Amino acid sequence: MSFYSQVADEQGVFKDNDLQVKLVPVQTSAQALSAMLSGSLDLAPGTPDPFVLAKAKGSDLRAVAATTQETVFQIIAGSKHVDAGGDLKARTEALKGKSVAVYGRGNASDRFVDFLFDAVDITGEPVYVIAGASKTVAAFLAGKVDFASDTVQVANLLEAAGKGGTYINCATDGYPTGYEGDKQMYWTTGKFADANPEALRRFIKAMDDTQEWVQDAANEERSSPT
Structure with a gap:
């Protein structure tokens, strides 16, 4: 919904x-x-x-x-990473090699992550975990993922639970040109x-x-x- x-x-x-x-x-x-x-x-x-x-x-x-x-997806982080500083490139680079929950491979959610890596010229990629929506929340609560490409609702649920929140929101963090988002x-x-x-x-x-x-x-x- x-x-x-x-x-x-x-x-x-x-x-x-x-x-x-x-x-x-x-x-x-x-x-x-x-x-x-x-x-x-x-x-x-x-x-x-x-x-x-x-x-x-x-x-x-x-x-x-x-x-x-704007794109419906944000990059969401667990408590360990959510308050990390740095510019967009530094925050994107922190995803490399970490577990990132997405809805599926070849889906809009992981396309968003791939775009960020390409836009700020970072090679490599995260370790993708298939989740999405309530499964993403459960994965964070169980400590199974570090990050997620998901929606504002999921970010707010994590923040309310004290388990994380929005990490990169391209609507406000000045995301690179060339991608209008899904x-x-x-x-x-x-x-x-x-x-x-x-x-x-x-x-x-x-x-x-x-x-x-x-x-x-x-x-x-x-x-x-x-």
Whole structure:
């Protein structure tokens, strides 16, 4: 489930756009895609990989709203590393040879790590551990990983538990040019889009309104998931 949809629900953005929305928790983009194709979800959030692949295989899918304007992933660190100083290159170099949790190889999460290494001209790579979302949190709590490429929600959960937090956030740490990131988007089926054009228009407007709310500095603390 997207952090932005939670904000839209809690702050009344869906209601303001005349939408009745039921949020259904899912752990990964692949699970969201499967639920949508089975008909149990009307719209599903996720990074592009599984949706583009399914579309290439013939599924009638449409990307309808971007829920982030920057890459959805951050580099998260456990307590041992989270407060390490240094510039972007030094912090990226600290990942080399360390365990880094990602959603899968060839996925958006490990692409982000690979890009950082290339952008700051560091050879080598981390030791990738397949995890993601709740599995990433569990891996940190068990001391199985040093870092992760995951979302702000995971970083906040670790910080709340006193076990780590955000290590590199390219939205604020001046990440290198040449990479726009893998944005999280909402997807739907052609069947739903054709049958509900007005509801879809209002949903897109709600996501735009939510992005504006989250980016407002006055709402910074209120927009952090608990």
